[in-house]
Amino acid sequence: MPTRLAPGQRVGERYLLDHELGTSEQGVTWQAVDERLDRGVALRIFDPRLDRAALTQRAGLAASLTHPRVVRVFDTGTDTGRFFTVSELLPTSLASVRLPLSATNALHTAIDVAEALQYAHERGVVHGNLHEGNVLLSEAGAKVGDFALSSRARSAKREDDLRAFGEMLFRVCQRQSGEVDELTRVVDSLRTGAYGSATDVLTDLRSLRPTPVAAPVQRRARRVWPAVVAAVLIAVIAFGATRLGHRGTGSNFVPGGKIHGTALRVFSVTDFDPRRDGGDGREGHGTVNKIDDGSPTTFWSTERYTTNAYFNGKKPGVGVIFDLGSPAAVGQAEVLFVGAPCNFELRYSDARTNQIDQWQTATAVTSPQLATALRFSPHTARYWLLWITKLTQGAPGGGTSAWTCAVAEANLYAP
Numbered sequence: 001m002p003t004r005l006a007p008g009q010r011v012g013e014r015y016l017l018d019h020e021l022g023t024s025e026q027g028v029t030w031q032a033v034d035e036r037l038d039r040g041v042a043l044r045i046f047d048p049r050l051d052r053a054a055l056t057q058r059a060g061l062a063a064s065l066t067h068p069r070v071v072r073v074f075d076t077g078t079d080t081g082r083f084f085t086v087s088e089l090l091p092t093s094l095a096s097v098r099l100p101l102s103a104t105n106a107l108h109t110a111i112d113v114a115e116a117l118q119y120a121h122e123r124g125v126v127h128g129n130l131h132e133g134n135v136l137l138s139e140a141g142a143k144v145g146d147f148a149l150s151s152r153a154r155s156a157k158r159e160d161d162l163r164a165f166g167e168m169l170f171r172v173c174q175r176q177s178g179e180v181d182e183l184t185r186v187v188d189s190l191r192t193g194a195y196g197s198a199t200d201v202l203t204d205l206r207s208l209r210p211t212p213v214a215a216p217v218q219r220r221a222r223r224v225w226p227a228v229v230a231a232v233l234i235a236v237i238a239f240g241a242t243r244l245g246h247r248g249t250g251s252n253f254v255p256g257g258k259i260h261g262t263a264l265r266v267f268s269v270t271d272f273d274p275r276r277d278g279g280d281g282r283e284g285h286g287t288v289n290k291i292d293d294g295s296p297t298t299f300w301s302t303e304r305y306t307t308n309a310y311f312n313g314k315k316p317g318v319g320v321i322f323d324l325g326s327p328a329a330v331g332q333a334e335v336l337f338v339g340a341p342c343n344f345e346l347r348y349s350d351a352r353t354n355q356i357d358q359w360q361t362a363t364a365v366t367s368p369q370l371a372t373a374l375r376f377s378p379h380t381a382r383y384w385l386l387w388i389t390k391l392t393q394g395a396p397g398g399g400t401s402a403w404t405c406a407v408a409e410a411n412l413y414a415p
Helices: 050-062 103-122 158-172 182-191 198-207 234-239 287-291
Strands: 014-025 027-034 040-046 072-080 082-089 136-137 141-144 252-253 268-272 317-336 343-349 360-366 370-389 406-413
Touching: 014 040, 014 268, 050 072, 103 141, 103 158, 103 182, 103 198, 158 182, 158 198, 182 198, 268 287, 287 317, 287 406, 317 343, 360 370, 370 406
Parallel strands: none
Antiparallel strands: 014 027, 027 040, 040 082, 072 082, 136 141, 252 370, 268 317, 317 370, 317 406, 343 360, 343 370
16 A cells, blocks of 8 residues: 555455544544445544554454444454554544533543443443544544544553543633532542542442433423534634525524524434335434424434435435424524535424425525524414425445434524
8 A cells, every 4th residue: 555545545355445533643544435335434544653462452452342332343454554443433523623611511521431431441441542532423423433442552651541531531621710510529539549430430420410301291391502512613603604505595694503592492313214215204213302302412314315516316305204293483493413514494384294395494504514593574373393405425324335314403593
C-alpha cells in the first residue's frame, strides 16, 4: 500500500477507503466500505514504525469486548507492511458536539461510559487513553471506542482510566463557578482518585437518575432541547446562522440554530411511510421515540435505501408524525441531524392520514446544516409531520453505500 492514502484505495482486499475521519500519534482512521458485507466501517491504519506484535496483542483485547457500550472491533490485518483494525462506524463523538452538556445529558453519557469501563475492567482490559474523541454516539446512547489500542494502555491501570473519566466529565459537564450538584461531586471524586472501581462509580451515577413516576394520559412537557448540546459542528460555528442552507418561502432561520423557549407538548410520535412501495407503513419504527426523548445522543433513523437518495424511486418521502393531542399554533421548529443532514419539510393536518397530498406544507428546507432552527407563518393543527424529502450518504447506518437520514431531536414551538 502506498505511503500516502487516498479515497478509492482498497485495504486488505475488501475495505474501500472513502474519506479520512482523523489522525492520531498512532496512525490515521478512515471511513471505509466493507465490500464483502456492504456496510460502512471505521478503518484505522497504524504507523508502520509501531511494534507489530504489541499492536496485534492489544487489538485482540479490543476485539474480545462485546458489550453494547463498547465500539466493536470486527477485524484486523496487515496490508503492505501496515497493521490495521476495522471497527463499528459511529462518525459522531463527544468531541464534535457543543459542550458543556446539560446535567441530564451529562448523566446519561456518564452512565454509558461507566458501564463500558466496568465491563472492560472486569475482563482485565484497560482503556489507557479515554477522552471525548473516543466516546462515540449511537442511536442507543454513548459507546466507548479504542479500548487497549493506545500505546499507553500497556502501562495504564484501572485507576488511570477512572481519573481520565473524571477529567473528561469535568470538561463535558463543566458548571458555572460555585455551582455544585451531585454529579459534580462524583466528577470531583473521580478526578482526585477517590474511586477504586468503575462498579462503585456506576452505582453512584445510577443513583442520581430521577425516580420514575407513573405516566399521565398526556405526556408531560418535554425538557427544553439543551442549547449546549446542539451538536453543532465546527462548520456551523464558523459560518453562523446566515449559512444554514436554503429555506422554503415564508420561513426565516434563527441565528445560532436554537430557539429559546419551551417546546410544545407532544402526545405521541409515530413513524410514517406512505406505503407507495408496498411496504408496511413503518419507517425506522424501532427508534422513532428517540426523536422525542430530549437527548441529542440518541436518534431516529430511516431505513437504508441502496439505489438513490430519493427512496429508490418508490415514494416521495418518509417521516415522523407528531401528535400534539389537540390543535395548537406552531410557528417555530428545531431539527437536529446526526451525520450528514437531509432535506425536509414540515407539514400539518387536522386529521391523521396516510395520504401525503392531504398534508399542508408549512415550510421546506434544502441543504440544511446539522442544527436547523427556523420561524415560519403560524398554522394551527393537531398533527405535524417531519417529512424527509431527500436522503443523504454519511448518516449512521448508511455509510457510503446506502442513503439514510438520522434525526436526534425535532421540536415544535408556538409562534
